[in-house]
Amino acid sequence: MLPARFSENRKAERQMEKSVRKYWPVFLLPTLIAFTIGFLWPFVWGIYLSFCKFNTVNKVTFVGLSNYSKIMLDNTFVHAFGFTALFTVASTLLINVLAFLIAVLLTRGIKGTNIFRTIFFMPNLIGGIVLGYIWQILLDGLLSNWGLPLLALNEKAGFAGLLILMGWQQIGYMMIIYIAGLQNVSPDLIEAAEIDGATPWQILTKIKIPMVMPSITICTFLTLTNSFKLFDQNLSLTGGEPAKKSQMLALNIYDTFYARSGAQWKGIGQAKAVVFFLLVVVIALIQLRATRTKEVQA
Amino acid sequence: MKKGDAIFFSRVLETLPITIPTTLPETVLYSVQRQKMFIENRKDKGEMKKKVVSVLLSAAMITAMLAGCGSKTEAPAGGDAPASEAGAEASAEAGASAEAGASEAAAPAASAGEGKVYYLNFKPEADEQWQTLAADYTKETGVPVTVVTAASGEYETTLQSEMAKSDAPTMFQVNGPVGLNNWIDYCYDLTDADITKGLTSEDYALKDSDGVVRGVAYVIESYGIITNKKLLQDAGYTTDDIKSFDDLKKVAEDITARKDELGFAAFASTGMDSSSDWRFKTHLANLPIYFEYQADGIDKTEAIKGTYLDNYKNIFDLYINNSTCDPKELSAKTADDARNEFLDGKAVFYQNGSWEYSSLSEKYSDDDITMIPIYVGAGDEAKQGLCTGTENYWCVNAEASEEDIAATLAFMNWCVTSEVGTKTMAEDMGFTIPFTTAEASPNVFVKQDADNTAAGLKPVSWNFTTMPSEEWKNALGSALTAYAAGTGSWDDVKSAFVDNWATEYSLNAQ
Secondary structure, three states: OHHHHHHHHHHHHHHHHHHHHHHHHHHHHHHHHHHHHHHHHHHHHHHHHOOEEEOOOOOEEEOOOHHHHOOOOOOOHHHHHHHHHHHHHHHHHHHHHHHHHHHHHOOOOOOOHHHHHHHHHHHHHOOHHHHHHHHHHHHHHHHHHHOOOOHHHOHHHHHHHHHHHHHHHHHHHHHHHHHHHHHOOOHHHHHHHHHOOOOHHHHHHHHHHHHOHHHHHHHHHHHHHHHHOOOHHHHHHOOOOOOOOOOOHHHHHHHHHHOOOOOHHHHHHHHHHHHHHHHHHHHHHHHHHHHHOOOOOO | OOHHHHHHHHHHHHHHHHHHHHHOOHHHHHHHHHHHHHHHHOOOOHHHHHHHHHHHHHHHHHHHHHHHHHHHOOOOOOOHHHHHHHHHHHHHHHHHHHHHHHHHHHHHHHHOOOOOEEEEEOOHHHHHHHHHHHHHHHHHHOOOEEEEEOOOOOHHHHHHHHHOOOOOOOEEEEOOHHHHHHHHHHEOOOOOOHHHHOEOOHHHEEEOOOOOEEEEEOOEEEEEEEEEHHHHHHOOOOHHHOOOHHHHHHHHHHHHHOHHHHOOEEEOOOOOOOOOOHHHHHHHOHHHHHHHHHHHOOOOOOOOOOOOHHHHHHHHHHHHHOEOOOHHHHHHOOHHHHHHHHHOOOEEEEEEEHHHHHHHOOOOOOOOEEEEOOOOOOOOHHHEEEEEEOOOEEEEEOOOOHHHHHHHHHHHHHHHHOHHHHHHHHHHOOOEOOEOOOOOOOOHHHHHHHHHHHOOOEEEOOOHHHOOOHHHHHHHHHHHHHHHHOOOOHHHHHHHHOHHHHHHHHHHOO
16 A cells, blocks of 8 residues: 555656646746836836936936936035945944854853844844834933933934944844854864864864854845945934934935935936945945855865 | 646645745835725726736636635645635635725726826825815715825825826925926916916916916915913913014013923923924024015025024024923924923923914814914014915826816816815815915914904015925024034024025026
8 A cells, every 4th residue: 555655646746846847937927027027127217217317207308427427416425425334344243243142152052042032033023214213212312311412413323323223133133144054063073173172262263153154144245235225224213414424325315316306316316326236236246255255165 | 637736736825825924024014005005095096906907816816726726636634724724715805805996996987987186185184184075076076086195294205106107196286486396397387277266366376487377375374483371371471462572582581480480481392303393494494584585675596695594593592492391302302292292281382383273272272372473583573473375386287188187177176166175175174275265264373364464464474485405404404403402503504504505506406
């Protein structure tokens, strides 16, 4: 009885493979169509719009490169870029170092590990806008208690606030990725190193870190691009105040697009967005190259 | 269907109910939610029909798939049963909602033979009344009217994306000359429209540089210093004691000096949060602009001189130093904070406009509150009235089809001439509409303005519609906030006011 049913199942499996071959468009096409409609087409259209003057996207006039020549016109793009770059460096370092430390601590089999992991991960489940407003209330309360100028008046507090907020939100997420990486480090390697007399520090730096390099690549990529593209938290926590000093690139583009009157500003905002896209791509590629080369095979 | 296919599909189905909810990122869920709300708002639109078709199609697909599986597979092990049940449930739900959607969509579509109206409303506080009015109009004439209200502060953004759609708003609004500049290509020529002829004054028609009427004001509003008469009496004064800036300063400072004894402050908080800062960066800033325009005999300029900035400073200082809270905390104070302070009787004065009447009248009777002019110590103060004007101009989308334009013009005219329309606008929305057919509004601030005008006071016109851009207002707001908290100087405010005006105008001209 048993072998017969077994072979019947085999047959069914084979037929299923055939079905996959027959039905692949059913599974591929919806996503492909959605991707085209939701991403590819708007992307191409967006690049075209950066060469146009327009108020709504169905009535555009081609103006060539003039939008690009006006990017610096309102004197805010450079400062926003500097602020964003500084923030990206600081938050990438902060988030990854802390996430890795917590991941190391929580892979040691301490009591209640799962509860800690869950709690650390939870902030990630709340949306950025909501978090921004909540932290604004918290930080303003603290600042007014210390007698310091509130967030909307205080560039440094705004920067620190953004770091705290992003750290609080992202560390848990990156921690999960690092934990997954650390758990994949073969115990054989660690045991062998211990027998050879390696100290815990040596095990960490010589074995664990090289072995989780793929996780580091992923995490630095995510934090880098997330920080560079940050919008919701920036909008709700500081809104770019005081006087655009805490404005990041994405918010700068948004303001160019919406806070000015006149059709020409839409095109300039669009041109800024294309430049912004190129910056993100270049920075992400450099980072990927830098960390990829450090990855090892065990 | 072969057995292999059946296994294949049942596996796919098994994964469906579990994977969809957990893998959708919150942004997608959010946009789905918004879409739902949006569709509910515009049931008669083609988009809805498309949506219904796609829902029906997918429901049909799932049902067909399930039917196929169900008939051909001998129910295998227990493990598969819940999955197919869940699938059946899903399809039943999809089918039901598609049906509901279809029946709802069918009703307005049947009568949509001629034109239709789609109004993008600016005032969230009047949304409910607009929906009722639209329904009344449809009942009376059979012309479908959709009213969608943009969230507070999101009008430009919403208008921008709505205008790009195939079913664009046929009726929208701009806030004055600067707003018109943005949308001029989309504004239908209203010079010969019936509604323009019904205006009480030529001034309420918004004209472009060629003198063509592009917009029509539909509500006239007043702002000033809303005063709690009872508290003012407790402090030993009446509104008759306040006839100039010096009087106001004396009264306010006296109240501040006796703050602990009286238990209330002079002014509600001058909140500089974005929900509230427009009261100062836009409305209060109107006064120095108005007096400068008056002195120079102009009605707009590309380079403001700031002649009356000292008066602006005086009144702003008076507000922040005689308030319910420390000026350092103002940057985080919201519009709700200020309103609640006034409602709780913690402040005598509260700078705001006639649109606040509905929320204040819940607590105060008409005898308790009044509005006094914002005196800044400029011009002839004995003759100064409330700040009265409009930043709400109706425009008709020139890109809409002929029938829709005709339907929209008829609807607009009906709103301001018919009995139902004028009554709803006056009583339910509390608007004073500048048309000869208007009903009197019960709004006490509006009455105050009428009394003032009858007594020979001259209303201060709204000149903030000539401010160069939102950006200019935002920069002024930032500078005021920093000045109030002591982290910035008044020179920064001056430069944000004068220098930035010219900068922004030159940027607009690019």
